[in-house]
Amino acid sequence: MPDYLRIDKDWQNQKIRQLSELEIPITSAQKLLVQSNTPQTTPVPTIPITGVRANPTDKGVEVILETLQGTQLQVTNRSAGNNFIVDITGGQLRLPSGDAFTFRSEKPLAEITEITATNIDANTVRVTVVGEKALPTVELFDDNTGLVFGITSATTATSPPPQPETPQAEPSAEADEPIELVVTGEQDSYRVPNASTATRTDTPLRDIPQSIQVVPRQVLENRNVRTVSEAVETVSGVVNNIKFYGPNTTNLIIRGVGGFGQAGTFRNGFRDVNLYGLTGVETIEQVEILKGPASVLFGAFEPGGIVNIVTKQPLSDPYYRLAFEAGNYGFYRPIIDLSGPLDANKNVLYRFIASYQDSNSIRDFVSENLIEIAPSITLKLGNRTNLNLYYEYLDYSADPYDSLDVLLSDGRKLPRSRYLGYPDEVYRHTTTQKFGYTLNHKFSDNWQIRNNLSVSLSRTKEQNVSPSNLVDDRSLELVAGKREFSGDVYSGTIDLLGKFNTGSISHQVLVGFDISRREDTFGFVESNLPNLDIFNPNYNIPKPEFAEFAVPPYQNTQSYGIYLQDQIALLNNLKLLIGGRFDWVSQEYLFTETPILNDSAFSPRIGLVYQPSQSISLYTSYSQSFNPSNAFSRNPDGRFFEPTKGAQYEAGIKADFLDRKLSTTLVTYQITKSNIITRDPNDPGGFSIQVGEQQSRGIELDIAGEILQGLKVVASYAYTDAEVTKDRAFAVGNKLIGVPENQASLWTTYEIQQGNLKGLGFGLGLFYVGTVAGDLDNTFTLEDYLRTDAALYYKRDGLKAAINIRNLFDTDYFSGSDGGRIYIQRGAPLTITGSISWEF
Helix, strand or coil, X not given: CCCCECCCCCCCCCECCCHHHCCCCCCHHHHHHCCCCCCCCCCCCCEEECEEEEEECCCCEEEEEEECCHHHCEXXXXXXXXXXXXXXXXXXXXXXXXXCCCEEEEEEECCEEXXXXXXXXXXXXXXXXXXXXXXXXXXXXXXXXXXXXXXXXXXXXXXXXXXXXXXXXXCCCCCXXXXXXXXXXXXXXXXXXXXXXXXXXXXXXXXXXXXXXXXXXXXXXXXXXXXXXXXXXXXXXXXXXXXXXXXXXXXXXXXXXXXXXXXXXXXXXXXXXXCCCCCCCCCEEEEEXXXXXXXXXHCCCCCCEEEEEEEXXXXXXXXXXXXXXXXXCCEXXXXXXXXXXXXXXXXXXXXXXXXXXXXXXXXXXXXXXXXXXXXXXXXXXXXXXXXXXXXXXXXXXXXXXXXXXXXXXXXXXXXXXXXXXXXXXXXXXXEEEEEEEEEEEECCCCEEEXXXXXXXXXXXXXXXXXXXXXXXXXXXXXXXXXXXXXXXEEEEEEEEEEEEEECCEEXXXXXXXXXXXXXXXXXXXXXXXXXXXXXXXXXXXXXXXXXXXXXXXXXXXXXXXXXXXXXXXXXXXXXXXXXXXXXXXXXXXXXXXXXXXXXXXXXXXXXEEEEEECCEEEEEEEEEXXXXXXXXXXXXXXXXXXXEEEEEEEEEEEEEECCCCEEEEEEEEEEEEEEEEEECCCCCCCCEEEEEEEXXXXXXXXXXXXXXXXXXXXXXXXXXXXXXXXXXXXXXXXXXXXXXXXXXXXXXXXXXXCCCCCCEEEEEEEEEECCEEXXXXXXXXXXXXXXXXXXXXXXXXXXXXXXXXXXXXXXXXEEEXXXXXXXXXXXXXXXXXXXXXXXX
């Protein structure tokens, strides 16, 4: 990154100092950056900005917003894709006549597509700088004339920039205390200031009274993750649960609760795959984890939280990426990612992503492959309407797939390579198709309507060998099964988003209606198999014989929900979030005496945020969730069970440091889950009763950002006390399965910034998971472990080469349990992956 110079007549002789180096009186720039520690009790009037100018310089271009009252404006910035966005609160673009206007400068310099300034609501101006191929880097400086962001590029460093085009409206010549924006270079960030999952609006994280952590694309690439489960390892309070359906399925425990309820993910804010649906990583732009109950916007779900995958979108400028990865255990993966406009006016944009992955395993016999194909298209249907269409196809095959492990009664482990089954009788083939659209129309700068449709279809055929018992720590009793099952998820939403003021109080209101339908079928037949000697296995057995499939049982769940949410700015530093949702759920079963179950529930959320300064947010919140019961549990009177309920109290502090390059979140919470179905210890018939209650309390710390130039970090710690608080089958105080009391992670990278080795980087990761209970009776535990990852990479222009090492010291550990010693998941061994990619 080049040195930044003052943009004035003496710029050749003066180097601009960083804000941290300055000792200045209270000037307009300082007031733009730091809000007074004294809470404001009177509203700030809207300030007119009478002109916008884009002036070329020897190093780039500067954008000046002309106003007579710049001292009262507040500035926040964020990034979205290749866009760097600055929101200026308290102002309005106005001509001297009083009319509003929009400023646009197209292709002001190389590598910058356009700069725009427009009113987005009654008291906010948004300045957007669009990078041609990457996110522009914005370096913040202070000047007596206002706020300064430096903008340069490799091209403009050696040649004068072209003159920017004339804006759509001629600004006023009068100016005082201008705000200067000078934007430079490219930036890879570990810190993401905004997210949409918590509110379904693009809201700064500091304004959300709930913990939401974002794993950006840069972290995913630097760690070279292969699955969603690996992607969330840097987030506090999230641990992997056992997987039955392959590595590209998702099953997580969030804040100590969830189990199968946390299975699957959301995609761009809408229900996606279930327990055995596939999710690839090549389409992921970032992963957002909303912790705590999310029913107020997303309906029936477990109270621990949700994982939302934000996908890559079509780009307005040509972008091409070719990559190839290879590693031990026969792993290789070619990747292509192509995007750009299909017409000269950039009204039709496309993106096409595809990859193929093939690998073996440390486990004998295992062979797996994954195909991922994802085209998408964006249509600009006028200035105010956008339509995005997408399709994604994933195909997973394994012959055989990986087997689960066993834990012997004395704590011993079998060799990692031992296959605990009959490999010739095991295979799996799963396909998942995802498609849908997103339609947005803006009635005005303050009001828009959105309509979405999301469909996910998953099909699995497999033949499996399942353990049923381990006799004398040696003889494994096995059953062969042939299974076919499907899981289809249909989701549709329409909502209205608007901004308005009631006196001095501003509102951002979201009101919507959604409908979802989930259809599951599950057909299976079984056959007996000989026992397997786990110390001296003989895999040569006669082929098992299976009966014909009967009519597969099915379970259909349909839900309707209406929701209302209001984000209220009572003062500039006091914000209230309040919302509620009402759901109607109907479940239909083929295999029960009472085939229809109807439920309804109301889910509220309320939270308050107080910001004593621009860099600190204090918040507290309360929220509820619900999740319908299922028909697999038997009620003695034949009726369905009531939905489980969840309630959470949360309080926390969010703070930014180092000129907002480093963000931290410190949270404490308590979640209570009630109406849990548990077995009746007094009924030998196997009936259940609904008297259980579980509670999870904890403290979480998450840190993300840049400590020094080139030194970036993501760190987390979670203390989780998750236990049974009411039950007739399990003792009160027993720890919940798979929940560590202590969990911590650290991922850090350093990249050399100048000289002959510029672009050379190093990465180190430490991931600690404490001891966890293996079953609800707490008869055994899985020991704690510390895994070390490492990376070495080199980036120059569009070329990147990297070596990633997972489990550097080949730590042998168990990563999850299904509640017994014969369904244990083994952690991956030392894994080395080399990769090379070219972007142009």
